[in-house]
Amino acid sequence: MAVDQQLKIELGKQGVFVTTIEELYNWGRKNSVWPMQFGLACCAIEMIATTMARYDLARFGAEVFRPSPRQADLMIISGTVTKKMAPQVVRLYNQMAEPRYVIAMGACAISGGPFKQGYNVLKGIDRYIPVDVHIPGCPPRPEALIQAFMTLQKKIDGQPLTGEERPRHLNPEAQGEFPVPEQGAHDLEPTSNPGVWPIPVVIR
């Protein structure tokens, strides 16, 4: 199935273009990642700056920010996720059509950041939904977000169409629903999704 890379280059020199459905499919997907138009905190300002003329996210085929989760491929968690907002974020993630990806942008989205000790801040969105790319920073510069986009594109490019390693959206057995947490008396219930984020065991 797979054509040898050297042979492809050799054929390319002779004017013969060889590809596979997998390569074409991933080439199309990675160059048309549509993010969802939604910002949570100050990281969103950097996200907006990334889409504007100076940094120009359109070069990566990702300038089309969709206001509806149904039309979006990528969710950029741009900022602090409060416990009040977390159920909405998880619900929106559930409403996105597969294949869907998540970039956790900034310290808050990764771990709660400077507000980690706060009673009302979620200590990282990866407790509820699978995150593909984490970018540190407070907030990360637009270059960092572009780096995250390129990392995501590399990831999409490497996803096989068949076999055990295929991504979730091609696997009928893979989990499609991610439970939405609810407001409990003191915390969100459940406090994390064990299928996504196994609770770390602290060894003393």
Place this chain on the structure above:
Amino acid sequence: MASNPYFSLAVLFLAALGFGLAPLGMAWLWAKVFSPAKPNPIKNAIYECGLVSKGDAWVQFRSAYYLYAIIFLIFDVEAVFLLPFAVAFTGLGVAACVSMLIFVLMLIEGLAWAWAKGVLTWA
């Protein structure tokens, strides 16, 4: 058949139809072969702003707006009709004047009714 003047048009129509339907068919085939549908109640929810929708969309609104409709008719639509009436007034017959009078009186009745109801007093 090819001599028919509409033949080229039919060919173009079929080509246009194929141009639209082929991507749809390919997308459908792709979904059938490769990507399985995994619907669930959250994903199929109608409202897509992240919140859970509450209550029913089929609610009744108060019909208080008809007052504004009547006032609008009296002061706006009446003026529209009065202007051509005033312009053509000298050339009009008795029947036209009477029918216009009935029209104006009907609207004045509406105004009197609205006045009595206290609509005109702006709180």
